[in-house]
Amino acid sequence: MDMTLTILLDGLIYASWLFIVALGLTLVFGVLKILNFAHGGLYALGAYAAAIAVPFFAGLGMPEWFSLVAMFIAAVAVAVLIAPVIERGLLQFFYGKDEVLILLITYAVFLILEDATKIVFGVNPYYVFEPRDLFGNVEMGSLFYVGYDLALIGLAVICGLGVWFGLNRTRIGKITLAVIKEPEVSASMGVNIARIYLLAFGVGVFLAALGGAFTSPLISVQPGNSVSVIVVSFAVVIIGGLGSIPGAAIGAFIVGLARAFAVYELPEAEIFIIYLVMVVVLIFRPEGLFTPIKARKI
Numbered sequence: 001m002d003m004t005l006t007i008l009l010d011g012l013i014y015a016s017w018l019f020i021v022a023l024g025l026t027l028v029f030g031v032l033k034i035l036n037f038a039h040g041g042l043y044a045l046g047a048y049a050a051a052i053a054v055p056f057f058a059g060l061g062m063p064e065w066f067s068l069v070a071m072f073i074a075a076v077a078v079a080v081l082i083a084p085v086i087e088r089g090l091l092q093f094f095y096g097k098d099e100v101l102i103l104l105i106t107y108a109v110f111l112i113l114e115d116a117t118k119i120v121f122g123v124n125p126y127y128v129f130e131p132r133d134l135f136g137n138v139e140m141g142s143l144f145y146v147g148y149d150l151a152l153i154g155l156a157v158i159c160g161l162g163v164w165f166g167l168n169r170t171r172i173g174k175i176t177l178a179v180i181k182e183p184e185v186s187a188s189m190g191v192n193i194a195r196i197y198l199l200a201f202g203v204g205v206f207l208a209a210l211g212g213a214f215t216s217p218l219i220s221v222q223p224g225n226s227v228s229v230i231v232v233s234f235a236v237v238i239i240g241g242l243g244s245i246p247g248a249a250i251g252a253f254i255v256g257l258a259r260a261f262a263v264y265e266l267p268e269a270e271i272f273i274i275y276l277v278m279v280v281v282l283i284f285r286p287e288g289l290f291t292p293i294k295a296r297k298i
Helices: 002-032 039-059 066-089 099-121 149-166 171-182 183-188 192-219 225-240 245-265 273-284
Strands: 136-141 143-147
Touching: 002 039, 002 143, 002 149, 002 192, 002 225, 002 245, 039 066, 039 099, 066 099, 066 192, 099 149, 099 225, 136 149, 143 149, 149 171, 149 192, 149 245, 171 183, 171 192, 183 192, 183 245, 192 225, 225 245, 225 273, 245 273
Parallel strands: none
Antiparallel strands: 136 143
16 A cells, blocks of 8 residues: 555656646647757756755845745746747747757757756756755655655646636637637737747746756756656657647656656666657557647637
């Protein structure tokens, strides 16, 4: 029983931050129709920004709980500073081009971000330990978990509901859904397509940076984090279905459980079990488990 609970909780914790990152990836694909390989670099920027922001605000005498606010501010800063540069300064010139070309462009951005983080932050690891003590330890049966790790599950739920509410219950969200379905018709009706694309890309960057910022207390922030994250994030959105928000949630849950099961029961399979699950899903559902974001009547 304890082993089952351990696998379930570890899988949910891993899936929580992975869902936040994959949510941004699938949102960008759903709106802009681009596979953003640079998403992993944006995740790393969020982690590095949090590693700088948390001790900075602590040095100003802020209370311990403010470290959560500091990580949020770090994610917002990455989105505000980086999203317009990438989307307006580069990607807008390649909309409508071949998908492979856009993938190569975002891969080039990924490589630039990877080297830029090394130049700016160096190659030594950063450790963000302050937030992990905020929620203490939580007893689950005979098991004890760090409260912060479990809180990430709540953060993932908030992000998922927030994006769903934003798309389906707000005016700008419904306009975005219309742009997804009929961009030409939307433009002819006076919708500023460029602004919608920038907003969607900005939210995607924010979610990537938010995932990196709130994951930083769980890892050592160092070069190479972005590579593993983008590979696993692609596996999640492919399993769930490119451009599907529910698919990102289910895909992250499946990947999290598969990894946790492998860690405890089949350690030798940990490296490839995620990709095995992806292959099995694609054999029976080549388009993924769910369909992409669809427009509704405004």
